[in-house]
Structures are given as structure tokens and as C-alpha cells.
Amino acid sequence: MAKKLDKVDVVVVGSGWAGGIVSAELSKAGYQVVMLERGKDQTRSDFIGVKDELRYTNRHEMIEKLTGDTITSRVSIGDAALPVRLQKDMNTGTDLGGGSMHWAGSVYRWRSYDFEIRSKTIERYGEGKIPEGMQIRDWGITYDELEPYYAKWEQTAGISGEPDPLGDKRSNEYPNPPMLASPAIKLFKESAKEIGLHPYQMASGNMSQTYTNPDGETLNQCMFCSFCTMYGCDFGSKSDPLATVIPTARKTGNCEIRTNSLVRRVIHKDGKATGVLYTDTRTGQEFEQPADVVVLAAFTFSNNRLLMLSDIGEIYNPETRKGTIGRNFTGQFNSTFLGATGFFNDKKFNYYMGAGGLGGALSDYDADLFDHTDLDFIHGGGIELRQYGDGAIKNNFVPKGTPTWGEEFKEKSLFYAFRTLTVWYSAAVMPWWHNYMDLDPTYKDEFGDPLLRITNKLTEQDKNIAKFGIEKCTEIVEAMGADIIDQDELPDQFNHGYDGMHYIGGVAMGEDPETSAVNNYLQLWEMENLFVVGGSALPHFSSHHPTPTIGALSYRAAEGIEKYLKEKGGLLTKPKSSVNA
Amino acid sequence: MTNNKNSNQDTQDLSRRKFLKSGGLVAGGLLGGSLFGGLLTSQFQKGTKEETASQANKPVSFDARTFFSRNEDFALLSAATERIFPENANGMGAIELGVPYFIDRQCASNWGRNGNDYMHGPFPSVVKTDVYQEENRPKDEVITSSTVVKLPADTANYQTKMTRGTFFLEGLNAMEKTSQDKFGERFVNLEPEQQDEILSMFEKGEVKFSGVDSSDFFSLLRQTTIEGVYADPVYGGNRNMEAWRMKGYPGPIMSFLDKIEEEEFIVMEPSSLRNYQGL
Numbered sequence: 001m002a003k004k005l006d007k008v009d010v011v012v013v014g015s016g017w018a019g020g021i022v023s024a025e026l027s028k029a030g031y032q033v034v035m036l037e038r039g040k041d042q043t044r045s046d047f048i049g050v051k052d053e054l055r056y057t058n059r060h061e062m063i064e065k066l067t068g069d070t071i072t073s074r075v076s077i078g079d080a081a082l083p084v085r086l087q088k089d090m091n092t093g094t095d096l097g098g099g100s101m102h103w104a105g106s107v108y109r110w111r112s113y114d115f116e117i118r119s120k121t122i123e124r125y126g127e128g129k130i131p132e133g134m135q136i137r138d139w140g141i142t143y144d145e146l147e148p149y150y151a152k153w154e155q156t157a158g159i160s161g162e163p164d165p166l167g168d169k170r171s172n173e174y175p176n177p178p179m180l181a182s183p184a185i186k187l188f189k190e191s192a193k194e195i196g197l198h199p200y201q202m203a204s205g206n207m208s209q210t211y212t213n214p215d216g217e218t219l220n221q222c223m224f225c226s227f228c229t230m231y232g233c234d235f236g237s238k239s240d241p242l243a244t245v246i247p248t249a250r251k252t253g254n255c256e257i258r259t260n261s262l263v264r265r266v267i268h269k270d271g272k273a274t275g276v277l278y279t280d281t282r283t284g285q286e287f288e289q290p291a292d293v294v295v296l297a298a299f300t301f302s303n304n305r306l307l308m309l310s311d312i313g314e315i316y317n318p319e320t321r322k323g324t325i326g327r328n329f330t331g332q333f334n335s336t337f338l339g340a341t342g343f344f345n346d347k348k349f350n351y352y353m354g355a356g357g358l359g360g361a362l363s364d365y366d367a368d369l370f371d372h373t374d375l376d377f378i379h380g381g382g383i384e385l386r387q388y389g390d391g392a393i394k395n396n397f398v399p400k401g402t403p404t405w406g407e408e409f410k411e412k413s414l415f416y417a418f419r420t421l422t423v424w425y426s427a428a429v430m431p432w433w434h435n436y437m438d439l440d441p442t443y444k445d446e447f448g449d450p451l452l453r454i455t456n457k458l459t460e461q462d463k464n465i466a467k468f469g470i471e472k473c474t475e476i477v478e479a480m481g482a483d484i485i486d487q488d489e490l491p492d493q494f495n496h497g498y499d500g501m502h503y504i505g506g507v508a509m510g511e512d513p514e515t516s517a518v519n520n521y522l523q524l525w526e527m528e529n530l531f532v533v534g535g536s537a538l539p540h541f542s543s544h545h546p547t548p549t550i551g552a553l554s555y556r557a558a559e560g561i562e563k564y565l566k567e568k569g570g571l572l573t574k575p576k577s578s579v580n581a
Numbered sequence: 582m583t584n585n586k587n588s589n590q591d592t593q594d595l596s597r598r599k600f601l602k603s604g605g606l607v608a609g610g611l612l613g614g615s616l617f618g619g620l621l622t623s624q625f626q627k628g629t630k631e632e633t634a635s636q637a638n639k640p641v642s643f644d645a646r647t648f649f650s651r652n653e654d655f656a657l658l659s660a661a662t663e664r665i666f667p668e669n670a671n672g673m674g675a676i677e678l679g680v681p682y683f684i685d686r687q688c689a690s691n692w693g694r695n696g697n698d699y700m701h702g703p704f705p706s707v708v709k710t711d712v713y714q715e716e717n718r719p720k721d722e723v724i725t726s727s728t729v730v731k732l733p734a735d736t737a738n739y740q741t742k743m744t745r746g747t748f749f750l751e752g753l754n755a756m757e758k759t760s761q762d763k764f765g766e767r768f769v770n771l772e773p774e775q776q777d778e779i780l781s782m783f784e785k786g787e788v789k790f791s792g793v794d795s796s797d798f799f800s801l802l803r804q805t806t807i808e809g810v811y812a813d814p815v816y817g818g819n820r821n822m823e824a825w826r827m828k829g830y831p832g833p834i835m836s837f838l839d840k841i842e843e844e845e846f847i848v849m850e851p852s853s854l855r856n857y858q859g860l
């Protein structure tokens with residue numbers, strides 16, 4: 001029997017950016033919050049003195065362990081899905097702060113085009129441009145409406161950056177100046193400019209200077225130590241929940257954080273959520289935490305699976321195209337981040353130095369900033385050159401055609417160490433009727449509950465956009481003066497690698513309850529005191545990393561929850577039915 | 582040392598060959614550090630009193646196998662890693678860098694036991710296809726271990742009950758067998774070109790063993806060799822940070838704030854996690 005605990009105002013599942021922001025905002029507003037996190041407690045001192053490429057990058061120390069559960073994956077609806085068994089193929093966050101602790105910190109707002117993608121595409125090219133089965137739709141919120149929330153997140157996170165010359169309107173400057181540019185980044189930017197493009201220094205969640213955010217949390221200047229992506233920052237220089245929203249929530253005295261608490265069900269009665277059921281992963285003891293409002297902020301996979309296991313909402317059925325939970329699954333997989341690599345015979349770069357969000361970027365081939373009339377895809381991608389700071393295991397690049405082992409490999413990999421630069425195109429990914437999530441009929445977790453099953457197929461759109469991007473990256477690498485240029489190869493099909501944590505959808509936002517699960521406050525249409533926050537709410541995947549949009553929508557959701565609690569109930573927006581797919 | 586005389590003899594042959602070919606082996610301390618354990622005592626290590634005494638003042642490495650039980654397996658592993666990252670004019674090869682010990686320890690670790698992976702059944706028998714072919718399979722088909730499932734080539738999926746440690750043992754066995762079948766000789770006794778031929782057969786997936794693809798074994802072997810060469814020396818490879826020196830990689834450094842804008846390539850004397858943690 002689960003032990004029943006005292007009721008609180010709000011229970012939040014997950015402690016990443018999404019859960020952290022909601023908890024901080026509501027506890028600041030005086031509500032009693034309990035935050036539940038399946039992983040362990042951790043602090044900055046856990047990251048001091050552990051700059052170890054093997055342990056973190058190759059053995060995935062900060063990534064969720066799959067011992068108890070994973071997802072299953074397949075390409076086509078007719079296939080049997082198989083579990084993604086290896087931790088290296090399935091990178092999701094865990095432990096206090098979540099995946100938001102080992103993120104790189106590259107920061108992009110999504111485009112005004114994204115939020116009204118369907119109307120804007122039809123307006124410019126006509127309805128025929130959208131292929132049958134591509135389920136794009138307007139989001140139910142415009143860029144201008146979301147802009148203040150982006151600005152708020154950037155202030156909290158202390159983003160360092162300069163505005164994208166082709167970017168949408170901003171209400172304020174980034175709170176910190178851009179990061180220092182290394183010679184490789186300068187070369188990228190100068191060369192791109194020479195061929196008529198509009199490069200700029202990428203915005204980052206690594207601090208260009210010491211900064212105190214509006215909640216009073218102080219972050220330190222980044223050391224360019226290079227152990228950043230896949231690592232926790234031991235200098236307190238990377239914007240993450242442990243440096244920002246979690247201490248803010250704690251300081252209020254209104255937020256209790258319980259780690260090692262794996263939530264397994266949302267409990268509900270008469271159409272209202274009454275709390276959650278969770279298991280203490282150390283002892284196996286079960287608890288019931290009642291609350292007035294339940295917030296799922298447990299990342300895309302858990303958000304979807306918890307709703308399905310709790311029997312809330314209707315699971316999407318691809319045959320009828322009805323049902324909203326699990327619908328519009330997208331993410332960035334092996335068809336994104338493709339581009340070209342240049343090998344330089346006479347130049348060496350200090351590429352062992354760097355930071356997660358250090359790089360140059362350009363938007364000339366992003367969103368609808370270029371004419372798609374004669375192109376066989378919609379949307380676009382961002383181009384980046386990133387200087388993460390390569391470790392010695394990672395940096396073993398050799399030109400195509402070189403053996404991957406033996407004498408010649410050794411010779412060339414040593415010669416080209418730190419003489420290799422990659423430029424990639426991070427392509428947008430559209431939702432399709434045949435890509436979705438549901439429950440697996442065969443595989444189970446350690447408690448005997450079905451695993452989440454993903455069905456995901458690359459489409460011609462994905463391949464065409466990638467091909468276009470690879471060509472554009474090649475032109476830039478040529479302009480950079482590389483002696484040898486290798487183009488990435490197009491994948492034949494989705495390879496079941498889930499290693500970047502850019503997977504979204506399934507509880508997507510919108511205006512019409514027929515095709516969307518939550519409204520633009522991320523309140524579930526079907527259960528008004530349940531808010532589902534995070535990447536699960538994004539209806540399609542834009543050309544860039546998702547976290548700032550997740551952060552902005554988390555502030556929006558927090559505002560909605562406060563409104564809901566104050567007004568004692570009700571749907572915060574009125575549903576509209578539309579012809580949108 | 583009396584039972585299984587033949588294989589001991591082979592091991593000694595290997596060590597003699599290596600010994601003659603590469604003085605570096607001795608210099609790198611591998612013999613003293615017991616690559617071939619007690620086997621060598623009579624043959625090569627007729628250590629005089631003086632040598633023993635001077636050893637006492639030198640830093641000693643306590644390397645020993647903790648996963649591979651059999652000398653033969655370890656000798657084969659060593660020879661294979663050396664072909665992947667051979668000693669040459671650039672510097673030390675895998676053996677001298679300690680890569681075989683690195684792999685031995687990795688196999689004995691949580692990673693070698695797939696301790697962080699999803700290892701629950703059913704485990705279908707997997708057939709890889711060259712090009713992805715759409716399969717019209719009943720939607721709710723229950724997979725059993727006898728169901729044959731087609732996966733796209735290069736799939737990231739690992740669908741075997743075998744742990745990485747077992748994978749290594751099976752793979753080395755299969756290499757030995759292939760060597761005997763093809764050349765009538767033990768792998769360790771082959772000429773380097775012949776060893777490369779066997780490795781290439783594995784790389785191309787031409788060898789079949791225990792329901793897994795030999796190319797998967799090769800990539801595991803290659804990847805762990807590279808890891809052993811370049812990981813922090815605390816894991817047993819990259820002895821004395823020699824691989825970092827070859828590459829010009831400095832290891833963990835607190836700050837590059839004052840260097841990130843430098844145009845010139847900066848070579849630093851490397852420092853390891855041990856220095857970084859102030860030990």
C-alpha cells in the first residue's frame with residue numbers, strides 16, 4: 001500500500017529547466033511545492049576535479065541508466081519495435097537538474113515562422129506546398145506573444161550573445177556580451193561573410209562574465225575548460241538549474257525537493273488529477289503525493305508515458321489519425337547535424353580548448369528566410385561551427401578513404417589532430433502522421449509496466465533538406481580554405497540512435513483539442529489541473545536546439561498555473577476548432 | 582605451468598618474437614609488469630640480485646589481468662590492439678601504452694557487464710539487412726527469441742543477451758579460429774600482414790559467430806583500443822600520457838581563458854586527472 005502524504009498546492013515531476021522554472025515561480029508566489037526527481041541529489045561539488053573524457057563522454061556518467069527501463073523503437077508501423085538497449089544510444093537526463101545539467105548551452109530562439117508555420121507556408125506558396133501527411137500546424141501562440149517569456153528565460157539563465165542579424169525582433173539585449181571568439185570561429189565568420197552570408201557569434205549559456213540574475217543567483221565567468229557538454233560545470237559558469245532556478249526555489253522555503261523519487265502514475269478522479277504515485281528508488285517504498293495541481297515536467301518520454309500509463313487522454317492512432325497523446329513526435333536524429341569537414345594541411349587550431357556554447361552561426365538558410373518555390377522541402381536549418389574543446393578520444397579525424405585503423409590511420413589521425421574543422425546544418429524536422437509514440441506490446445520496465453514505443457521514419461523531406469544543407473556547409477568550408485573537404489553522407493533510414501536529447505512532441509500545444517493535447521499555457525484540455533511542461537509541447541522541431549523555447553514555455557506555464565490557482569479553476573484558453581492538421 | 586603445455590609454448594614464442602622485435606616492450610616495463618606473468622620467469626627474467634635491488638627504487642606498476650583468465654586470450658587481444666594502433670615512427674603502440682590492460686579492466690567493470698543498459702528479454706534473433714527493407718509484420722506480433730527480426734544496416738540497436746565482456750571472449754575465440762582455419766597458425770604467430778587480413782575480415786563482417794555480427798565485434802575492439810590509447814592514464818592505458826604527447830593534447834586544464842584567442846598552436850606538457858585533482 002502506498003503511503004499517503006499531506007496534500008500540497010503543486011506537485012512537480014522532474015527537476016530540469018522545465019520543472020525548475022515552474023517550481024521556482026510558484027514557490028516565489030507563495031505556493032507549497034513538492035518537486036519529485038527520479039535521480040539522485042547532486043551539487044556543484046560533485047563536478048569538481050572530474051574532467052574525464054572516458055567517464056563522461058564515452059561512458060555517459062550523467063546520463064540516465066537504462067537498467068530499469070528504456071524505449072522501444074521502430075521505423076514503420078508494421079515492424080516489431082526493439083528496445084534501445086545501450087545507454088550510449090539513449091541519452092536522457094537524470095539526477096537533480098536533469099539533462100539540463102550536461103547540456104552544452106547553445107542558445108537559439110525559434111523563429112516567428114515556426115509559430116505560424118502552416119498559415120505562413122500557405123500564404124507564400126499555397127496549400128499544395130504542404131505534402132499530404134505532414135501534420136504541421138500553427139501553435140496557438142505567436143512569436144510576439146512568446147517573446148517576453150524568451151526574454152525572461154534569457155535573463156534568468158544569463159545568456160551571453162549578440163543578436164542574429166537575420167533574427168526576429170527582440171525586446172531587450174542579451175544580459176551578457178558574446179563569448180570570446182577563437183581563431184577557428186573568426187575564420188568561419190570571415191569566410192561566410194566573404195561569400196555574402198550573415199554570420200554572428202552564437203549565443204550561449206556559458207557566461208562571458210560574472211553575472212547575477214534577477215533572482216539573485218550569481219554565475220561565474222567561463223574558463224573555456226572544454227569539459228562542458230556531457231559534464232557538469234565545476235566553476236558554476238554554465239547556466240543550469242542547479243546554478244539558477246533550484247536554489248531560487250529552495251530559498252523561498254516553500255519548495256521541498258525529493259530525489260530518488262520515481263513517479264509511476266498520475267492519480268485522477270472525475271476528470272481531475274488528485275496527485276501522483278511514486279516509488280522511492282532506494283527502498284522500494286511507494287508514496288502517494290496529493291496536490292491541487294499536478295505538473296509533469298519529466299521530459300518528452302516520461303511526460304508521454306506517464307499520461308498513457310495513467311490512462312489520461314486518447315493515445316494517437318495513426319490509422320484514424322485521431323487521438324492526441326503521442327501525436328507529432330519529432331526530434332533531431334541522424335539526418336540532422338550533417339555538413340562538411342575541412343582538413344587543413346598548414347594550419348593548426350587550439351581545438352582542445354572550448355566551451356559547450358562556443359561557436360559561430362548563421363541563419364541565411366533557416367526557416368523561410370530563403371525562397372522555397374523550387375525546393376522540395378519546407379523550413380530550413382541553422383549553420384554552425386562549434387568549438388566544444390575536443391578530447392583526445394574524440395579527436396581522431398582522418399580524411400575519407402583513410403583506413404580507420406593501423407599504421408596509416410595512426411599517422412594521419414595524429415597529423416590531422418587539431419587541423420580539422422566541421423561546419424554543420426541543423427535541419428528542422430516536421431511531424432508526419434506515421435511518426436508517433438504509444439505503448440509497446442512486448443517490452444516492460446522493472447515494475448512490469450509497458451515501455452514507451454517510438455515509431456519514426458525519415459522522409460524525403462528530411463533527406464532533401466539534409467542534402468541541401470550539406471552543399472551549403474561545403475561552400476563555407478571551401479571558402480575557409482580547407483585542403484581536403486569531406487561531405488557527410490545522407491542516411492538511408494533512421495538508425496534508432498537517441499543520443500542528443502532533442503526529441504519532442506506527443507503532448508503538443510495548439511488551439512484545437514482534436515489535434516492538440518494542451519493549450520498555450522500547457523494545460524491539458526482534458527484535465528484542467530494537469531499541466532504538461534517541456535519539449536513534449538512543441539508541435540514540430542525547428543532548425544535549432546530546443547531548450548530556450550522549453551524555458552520560455554515553462555515561464556508561460558508557470559503564469560498559467562498561478563492564474564489557475566488564483567481563479568480557482570477553469571480552462572485558461574477557449575478551444576477553437578480549425579482545419580489545421 | 583605444466584598443464585596445457587602447448588599454449589604456454591605459443592605464448593613464449595610470441596613473447597620471444599615481441600622481445601626481439603621491440604626493445605620498447607622491456608623499456609615500457611611491460612615484461613617486468615608481467616604481461617606474460619610467471620611464464621617468463623625462467624625464460625627471460627633471470628633477474629639478478631642487482632636488478633631486483635634497483636627495481637625497488639623505481640615506480641612499480643602492479644598491472645595484472647583481472648578479467649581475462651587465459652594468457653592466450655590476453656596475448657591475442659594484445660596482438661590485435663597493436664595492429665590497430667601499431668608502434669611506429671610516431672611513437673608507442675597499443676601494447677606499450679597499456680591498452681590491453683585498459684580493455685581488461687573495462688571488461689571487468691560495470692560497462693563490461695552492461696550494468697547501465699537495458700538487458701531484459703525477449704532477445705530476438707537479429708538478421709541485418711544491407712538496405713532497409715520494409716517488412717509487413719503483424720502489428721502486435723510478440724517477439725520471442727526465435728523470432729527473426731530484420732534491422733536496418735548500421736542500426737544502433739544491440740539485441741543480444743551477451744555482455745561486452747562475453748562479446749570480447751567470443752570475439753577473440755572467433756579470431757583464433759579464423760586464424761587457424763585460414764593460415765593453420767595461431768593468431769599471435771602470424772605475420773603482421775596476415776593478422777591484418779583477419780582483422781579486415783572481421784571489420785567487413787565476413788566472420789560469423791554466436792549470432793552477432795563480426796563487424797560489431799571489430800568496432801568494439803577498435804573503439805576500446807582508441808579509448809585505451811587516449812583516455813586518462815588512470816584507466817591503465819595511455820601510459821605516462823605518451824599518447825597525449827604524440828597528439829599534442831594537454832589533458833585536463835583548469836582554464837584556457839587567457840589562451841582561447843591565441844593564433845599559434847600551443848603545445849603544453851600534458852597533465853592528467855591525477856595532477857588535476859592535486860594528488
Ligand SMILES: Cc1cc2nc3c(=O)[nH]c(=O)nc-3n(C[C@H](O)[C@H](O)[C@H](O)COP(=O)(O)OP(=O)(O)OC[C@H]3O[C@@H](n4cnc5c(N)ncnc54)[C@H](O)[C@@H]3O)c2cc1C
Pocket residue numbers: 013014015016017018019036037038039091092093094095096097098099100101102103104105106107108229230261262263264297298299300302356499500501502533534535545546547548550
Ligand atoms: C549532451 C547534450 C547536449 C545538449 N545541448 C543542448 C544545447 O546546447 N542547447 C539546447 O538548447 N539543448 C541542448 N540539449 C537538450 C537539453 O538538455 C534539453 O532540451 C533540456 O534538458 C530539457 O529540459 P527539461 O527540463 O524539459 O528536461 P530534463 O532536463 O530532462 O529534466 C527532466 C527531469 O525529469 C526527471 N524524470 C523523468 N521521468 C521521471 C519520473 N518518472 N519520475 C521522476 N522524475 C522523472 C529526469 O530524471 C530529469 O531530471 C542537450 C542535451 C544533451 C543530452
Ligand code: SF4
Pocket residue numbers: 206207221222223224225226227228229231232233234235236237238354355356
Ligand atoms: S567550458 Fe565554461 S561553462 Fe563549460 S564547464 Fe568549462 S567553465 Fe563551465
